[in-house]
Amino acid sequence: MEQLTFELAAAEPPSFGNFLAGRNAEAVAQLEQAALGRVRETGIVVWGAAGSGRTHLLRAAVAAAAVRRPATYWPGPGAVTSVAPEPGAWVAIDDVETADPQAQGRLFTLFNHLQQTGGQMLAAAAMPPARLPLRDDLRTRLGWGLVYELLPLADADKPQALVRYAQERGFRLGDDVIGYLLSHGRRDMTTLMTTLAALDRYSLASKRPITLPLLREWLQRGLPLDP
16 A cells, blocks of 8 residues: 655644644633633643644744744753743743753743743643652642643544544545545644645645545655655
């Protein structure tokens, strides 16, 4: 069976609109409200296994918050460049469980500064706050606020999620197209959504509806096939 790779499909910037929430609807809704400044807690933690969408949601929250206030995404605790951002700042820090002792001290100082200046910290981790391998005072502070576990989308829910995503973008997705994507290619949601977004652009450029022949044509023209 052919195995398709989709690395050449240009990804869209992460947003709440292109995240398929599945069982994470409550967490996503709260993050949207927080990015709009409607949540008071200084700290928010999202945690979950690889593929649950942690990084996507952090980047989406930063993009939404940046419209209203200073907002920064740091890919890890070692990348934090300021422990005293502007008042009201929104900061998102990925993989907080990887913080070494020096980085933990900086995160502790940063959290306290945000608390005093009306800012907020969104942190992502692979485990809940109580299990984070961090110093006690930092771990306690991270657990003070909202904590959400992110659950990967189950395979059985992916067809419906893809249909909904297509509807939100304004096109119809047939069962044959969904079946082909799920049986011939990578099934993680990041790849699937990237593929649909690129296929939608190709459909608009060629002025043809999204069908299985169009999908096959697009793949053959633009993307390699792995045996």
